[in-house]
Amino acid sequence: xxxxxxxxxxxxxxxxxxxxxxxxxxxxxxxxxxxxxxxxxxxxxxxxxxxxxxxxxxxxxxxxxxxxxxxxxxxxxxxxxxxxxxxxxxxxxxxxxxxxxxxxxxxxxxxxxxxxxxxxxxxxxxxxxxxxxxxxxxxxxxxxxxxxxxxxxxxxxxxxxxxxxxxxxxxxxxxxxxxxxxxxxxxxxxxxxxxxxxxxxxxxxxxxxxxxxxxxxxxxxxxxxxxxxxxxxxxxxxxxxxxxxxxxxxxxxxxxxxxxxxxxxxxxxxxxxxxxxxxxxxxxxxxxxxxxxxxxxxxxxxxxxxxxxxxxxxxxxxxxxxxxxxxxxxxxxxxxxxxxxxxxxxxxxxxxxxxxxxxxxxxxxxxxxxxxxxxxxxxxxxxxxxxxxxxxxxxxxxxxxxxxxxxxxxxxxxxxxxxxxxxxxxxxxxxxxxxxxxxxxxxxxxxxxxxxxx
Ligand SMILES: Nc1nc2c(ncn2[C@@H]2O[C@H](COP(=O)(O)OP(=O)(O)OP(=O)(O)O)[C@@H](O)[C@H]2O)c(=O)[nH]1
Ligand SMILES: [Mg+2]
Numbered sequence: 001x002x003x004x005x006x007x008x009x010x011x012x013x014x015x016x017x018x019x020x021x022x023x024x025x026x027x028x029x030x031x032x033x034x035x036x037x038x039x040x041x042x043x044x045x046x047x048x049x050x051x052x053x054x055x056x057x058x059x060x061x062x063x064x065x066x067x068x069x070x071x072x073x074x075x076x077x078x079x080x081x082x083x084x085x086x087x088x089x090x091x092x093x094x095x096x097x098x099x100x101x102x103x104x105x106x107x108x109x110x111x112x113x114x115x116x117x118x119x120x121x122x123x124x125x126x127x128x129x130x131x132x133x134x135x136x137x138x139x140x141x142x143x144x145x146x147x148x149x150x151x152x153x154x155x156x157x158x159x160x161x162x163x164x165x166x167x168x169x170x171x172x173x174x175x176x177x178x179x180x181x182x183x184x185x186x187x188x189x190x191x192x193x194x195x196x197x198x199x200x201x202x203x204x205x206x207x208x209x210x211x212x213x214x215x216x217x218x219x220x221x222x223x224x225x226x227x228x229x230x231x232x233x234x235x236x237x238x239x240x241x242x243x244x245x246x247x248x249x250x251x252x253x254x255x256x257x258x259x260x261x262x263x264x265x266x267x268x269x270x271x272x273x274x275x276x277x278x279x280x281x282x283x284x285x286x287x288x289x290x291x292x293x294x295x296x297x298x299x300x301x302x303x304x305x306x307x308x309x310x311x312x313x314x315x316x317x318x319x320x321x322x323x324x325x326x327x328x329x330x331x332x333x334x335x336x337x338x339x340x341x342x343x344x345x346x347x348x349x350x351x352x353x354x355x356x357x358x359x360x361x362x363x364x365x366x367x368x369x370x371x372x373x374x375x376x377x378x379x380x381x382x383x384x385x386x387x388x389x390x391x392x393x394x395x396x397x398x399x400x401x402x403x404x405x406x407x408x409x410x411x412x413x414x415x416x417x418x419x420x421x422x423x424x425x426x427x428x429x430x431x432x433x434x435x436x437x438x439x440x441x442x443x444x445x446x447x448x449x450x451x452x453x454x
Pocket of ligand 2: 246265266
């Protein structure tokens, strides 16, 4: 008989602050639900409250916390073990909250479910908020960043991605370690707790330094590879997670990159040549996806991966047009690209998954984004048209020129063929006379190489 591992159950908690409308609030919770499902947890209900901010001691108001604890089997209050260090301002803030009418009642998906082991908050919460919530609910508490980090941890495949994720996780864990172990040591009145904590912290610091060094070494390797490709024609697929970047990568390059209906299927950049090959060759990069409230340390960690995108001459900005929240996905992706400085790279908007969009909605999309390309990664015709668009983009930037390759330097022939399209060849006393077409920068470099070799 097959023994099945119990599936962890989770309850989601979202706070709707005044600046967030109902639709965005619901979309954010829906996305958290998908993230939690990606982790393999079962979401048994969603718990939502309108409040002025996420800053309270327990995130939720007192009444809501009791309701939550009734479901998780906790006490419903933080209890005397918590150090009550409320500021006057915080007290006023929380008192004000309590007078607010509750937004929504709890919506458990089904009655009489076993108790959830996890409470997952759709915001970034402080280590002490997490600890207070754990005390009150008796459940393990995770926040959005914790969930995303866990997914990244499970999906990281390459050595570089693994190191980047480990670094982001340690940075996330370090402050939590300080507060929670410190608190526990005090509770138990154990003096040695402090030194254990010191030891843990030092270990983390050492490991972070080690990781930094290893990553820098790898990044030097990446830079060299990128340098070798500097004059090649490069496009990068960027955009929100699950938009279809890897699907387009597969279709454009015939490569077997991972495609999955999961958030953050791809964490590494893959570079492949456009197929059938263009002349000169065009390289396509697939990149890590973006998400709302992407943890800052992860953006920093993955910046080197995204540097690939910065080096491209053209960004293919992929959006899932069949997603009702595609506009906010677009906005999030734009802001991450701005953050890494890629907003200066020319880009084309690709409204993907158009096969799932009705004719009427397509018209609306065309009217709203007149410059966008509507396509489906599943349609070979659409992909062929995209390939032509990519080639045309580079074609427009190319110039024609003539090079003379002396007979003594025929060894450089392959380099010419790799970096430019050879239109015709002639031979005279000086050597091989080549009419070529390529990017001005590539031609200039070929000339320099030829001059240096003489
Ligand atoms: N119907 C339809 N589904 C698509 C299309 N493009 C991609 N998909 C599906 O969408 C899901 C996500 O596709 P991926 O290509 O893995 O998306 P991604 O942008 O690489 O996602 P991450 O790597 O997680 O950031 C998969 O289940 C694909 O089969 C499309 O044009 N039409
Ligand atoms: Mg992908």
